[in-house]
Amino acid sequence: MNILVLLIPISLFLGIFGLGFFLWSMKTRQYDDPEGDAARILADRWDDHPAP
Numbered sequence: 001m002n003i004l005v006l007l008i009p010i011s012l013f014l015g016i017f018g019l020g021f022f023l024w025s026m027k028t029r030q031y032d033d034p035e036g037d038a039a040r041i042l043a044d045r046w047d048d049h050p051a052p
Contacts, residue, residue, distance in 0.1 A: 025031070
């Protein structure tokens with residue numbers, strides 16, 4: 001039972017860290033263009049050649 005004294009704070013810390021990272025990604029607008037990403041992977045243009 002003494003291991004719970006260690007595991008509960010670690011799990012709470014990891015949960016709060018994950019929630020904080022998710023909120024940061026929402027704040028920095030990481031998920032703004034999911035349709036553009038879906039269309040870009042099917043396009044014939046390559047990103048390594050600059051557009052004229």
